[in-house]
Amino acid sequence: MPELPEVETTLRGIEPYVLQQRVKKVIVRQPQLRWPIPDELNKQLQNRIINKISRRGKYILLHTQRGAAILHLGMSGSLRVVDALTPAQKHDHVDICFTQGHCLRLRDPRRFGALLWSETPEQHPLLSPLGVEPLSAQFDASYLHAQAHGRKRAVKLFLMDSHIVVGVGNIYANEALFAAGIHPKTAAGKISLKRYETLASAIQSILTAAIQQGGTTLKDFLGSDGKPGYFKQQLNVYDRADAPCPRCTSAIKLVKLGQRSTYFCSKCQR
DNA sequence: AAAGACACCTGGGAGC
DNA sequence: TGCTCCCAGGTGTCTT
Numbered sequence: 597m598p599e600l601p602e603v604e605t606t607l608r609g610i611e612p613y614v615l616q617q618r619v620k621k622v623i624v625r626q627p628q629l630r631w632p633i634p635d636e637l638n639k640q641l642q643n644r645i646i647n648k649i650s651r652r653g654k655y656i657l658l659h660t661q662r663g664a665a666i667l668h669l670g671m672s673g674s675l676r677v678v679d680a681l682t683p684a685q686k687h688d689h690v691d692i693c694f695t696q697g698h699c700l701r702l703r704d705p706r707r708f709g710a711l712l713w714s715e716t717p718e719q720h721p722l723l724s725p726l727g728v729e730p731l732s733a734q735f736d737a738s739y740l741h742a743q744a745h746g747r748k749r750a751v752k753l754f755l756m757d758s759h760i761v762v763g764v765g766n767i768y769a770n771e772a773l774f775a776a777g778i779h780p781k782t783a784a785g786k787i788s789l790k791r792y793e794t795l796a797s798a799i800q801s802i803l804t805a806a807i808q809q810g811g812t813t814l815k816d817f818l819g820s821d822g823k824p825g826y827f828k829q830q831l832n833v834y835d836r837a838d839a840p841c842p843r844c845t846s847a848i849k850l851v852k853l854g855q856r857s858t859y860f861c862s863k864c865q866r
Numbered sequence: 867a868a869a870g871a872c873a874c875c876t877g878g879g880a881g882c
Numbered sequence: 883t884g885c886t887c888c889c890a891g892g893t894g895t896c897t898t
Contacts, residue, residue, distance in 0.1 A: 598891060598892090599891060599892090602891075628875095630874065630875095630892090630893085630894085654892075654893095668892080668893090669891090669892090670874095670875095670891090670892060670893085671875090671890070671891060671892055671893095672875085672876075672877090672890085672891080672892095687876085704875095705875080705876050705877065706874085706875045706876050706877085706890090706892095707874080707875055707876080708874065708875070708876095708892060708893080709892090722893095722894085746868095747868080747869095748868085748869080749868075749869060749870090753869085753870095756892090756893095758892090758893070765891055765892070766890095766891060766892085767891060768891095812891075834891095854869095854870075854871090855870090855871075855872090856892095857889085857890085
C-alpha cells in the first residue's frame with residue numbers, strides 16, 4: 597500500500613498527536629503481523645514519552661529515551677489517531693494509548709506490516725542494510741550509476757531494491773521511468789550517467805510532488821486525518837494499461853517484472 | 867555475488 | 883447471489 601510519500605504523509609499527520617505524549621498502555625489485539633509483535637513492547641513503551649518520530653525508508657520510528665518502536669505498514673497498513681473509546685473495527689490490531697485519552701491505532705488487513713522494538717534501532721537488522729534516502733543529498737546520478745555498475749537486472753527492479761534506494765515502490769518506479777523516458781527492462785548497468793541524471797531528478801520531483809499532494813490513494817489509503825491522497829490524478833502510466841500515453845497517445849503496455857505489474861510506453865521509453 | 871521465485875494474508879472485483 | 887480466480891501500494895528468505 598504505502599510507498600515513501602504515503603508513509604511520509606502518515607508520519608506528518610500523526611506527529612502532532614504523538615510527539616511528547618506519554619504512553620499509557622499498548623493494546624495488542626492481533627500480534628501476528630509479518631513477525632509477531634514482541635511481548636516486551638508494552639513494557640518498553642508504558643509510561644514512556646515519545647520524544648521523537650522519524651522515518652527510514654518506509655519504516656516509521658517512535659523513539660523514547662531508550663529505544664524505539666519500529667513500525668512498517670506493509671501493503672495495507674494505516675495509522676489513525678482516534679479517541680481511545682472509539683470501538684476497534686476488524687483489522688484494528690494495535691492501539692498505542694496515551695495518557696491524554698487518544699491513541700494511535702494500527703489497521704492492517706493483510707498483516708504484512710510489522711511492529712517491533714529495538715533499543716538501538718539504527719542497528720536493527722531490518723534497518724541497517726537499507727540504501728540511501730531518495731530525497732537526501734547522497735542520492736544522485738553518480739550514486740545510481742556506481743551502484744548499477746555491472747548489474748544486469750532490469751532498472752525497475754534495481755530502483756525498487758531497498759538496499760540501493762529506499763521508498764521507491766511499484767507506483768513511483770513506473771512513473772519515474774516514464775518521466776525519464778527509460779524502458780523498465782533496461783539492464784541497470786548499461787544506463788549512462790547522463791540518463792541517471794534524468795532518472796534521479798525524476799524520482800525526486802515525483803516523490804516530492806506526491807508528498808505535497810498527500811500521497812496516492814488507489815483504493816484504501818487514507819492519511820491519518822482520514823483524507824485520501826490526491827496524487828493518483830497525476831499518474832501517467834500506473835494502472836493505465838491500454839490507455840493512451842499522455843505524451844504520444846500510443847497504448848500503455850503492461851508486463852510483469854519480478855511478479856509486479858509494470859506499465860510503460862514503448863514509444864516514449866527506450 | 868546477484869538474480870529470481872516464493873512466502874506471508876485478506877479483500878475486492880471480474881467472470882461465470 | 884454466490885462461487886472461483888486473479889490481483890493488489892512490500893520485502894525478507896530461500897533457491898538457483
